[in-house]
Amino acid sequence: xxxxxxxxxxxxxxxxxxxxxxxxxxxxxxxxxxxxxxxxxxxxxxxxxxxxxxxxxxxxxxxxxxxxxxxxxxxxxxxxxxxxxxxxxxxxxxxxxxxxxxxxxxxxxxx
Amino acid sequence: xxxxxxxxxxxxxxxxxxxxxxxxxxxxxxxxxxxxxxxxxxxxxxxxxxxxxxxxxxxxxxxxxxxxxxxxxxxxxxxxxxxxxxxxxxxxxxxxxxxxxxxxxxxxxxx
Numbered sequence: 001x002x003x004x005x006x007x008x009x010x011x012x013x014x015x016x017x018x019x020x021x022x023x024x025x026x027x028x029x030x031x032x033x034x035x036x037x038x039x040x041x042x043x044x045x046x047x048x049x050x051x052x053x054x055x056x057x058x059x060x061x062x063x064x065x066x067x068x069x070x071x072x073x074x075x076x077x078x079x080x081x082x083x084x085x086x087x088x089x090x091x092x093x094x095x096x097x098x099x100x101x102x103x104x105x106x107x108x109x110x111x
Numbered sequence: 112x113x114x115x116x117x118x119x120x121x122x123x124x125x126x127x128x129x130x131x132x133x134x135x136x137x138x139x140x141x142x143x144x145x146x147x148x149x150x151x152x153x154x155x156x157x158x159x160x161x162x163x164x165x166x167x168x169x170x171x172x173x174x175x176x177x178x179x180x181x182x183x184x185x186x187x188x189x190x191x192x193x194x195x196x197x198x199x200x201x202x203x204x205x206x207x208x209x210x211x212x213x214x215x216x217x218x219x220x221x222x
Contacts, residue, residue, distance in 0.1 A: 032209055043115075043201050043213030044154070085152060097142060097205055098167050101154040 002027040004102035021073040021105045029093025036087040078109045115214035132187045134202030142205035143185040
């Protein structure tokens with residue numbers, strides 16, 4: 001069964017303190033790995049799609065990378081507005097557009 | 112203009128009641144989803160429709176019945192509500208690049 005595990009569950013950083021969030025996955029035939037950001041009381045908002053090992057995507061202070069077993073979301077010099085829950089999802093080779101989400105990492109960036 | 116909207120935003124009801132949640136999108140996307148997010152932030156797929164046709168039906172109790180009257184709408188009807196149904200329900204659409212666009216969520220509390 002396809003599975004996604006995210007770590008840590010929660011992370012507190014000082015403003016400017018860079019770190020990485022991890023997303024480990026077990027999926028038969030990875031078709032894509034996706035990162036979303038979710039603010040309290042809102043729906044998830046799309047960040048990145050990664051399709052193959054070695055691929056990297058960047059957006060402002062965020063950089064997502066992918067290996068054959070896991071993905072990292074690197075946050076460089078975070079700001080308080082980066083505080084949110086970051087969700088990782090995968091799509092396997094079932095032939096349908098079915099997405100399996102992890103439970104997320106709650107990030108708090110302190111000023 | 113809200114891309115994906117849901118009504119109601121909050122729903123408080125008694126056990127045993129029947130309720131419906133509505134979702135509307137103005138993005139012109141063919142594929143729509145219902146997700147359930149529990150108190151631990153775990154986002155789980157329930158159903159997916161493509162152009163009014165049900166294509167993903169996860170292991171969800173028969174008390175949950177989705178309905179898509181047209182491509183822009185996907186509703187969720189829940190019969191005989193139980194305490195365990197309390198959660199946030201998100202509607203989403205699938206756009207280009209496998210980007211999912213989520214609605215703001217419907218917070219359901221069953222007493």
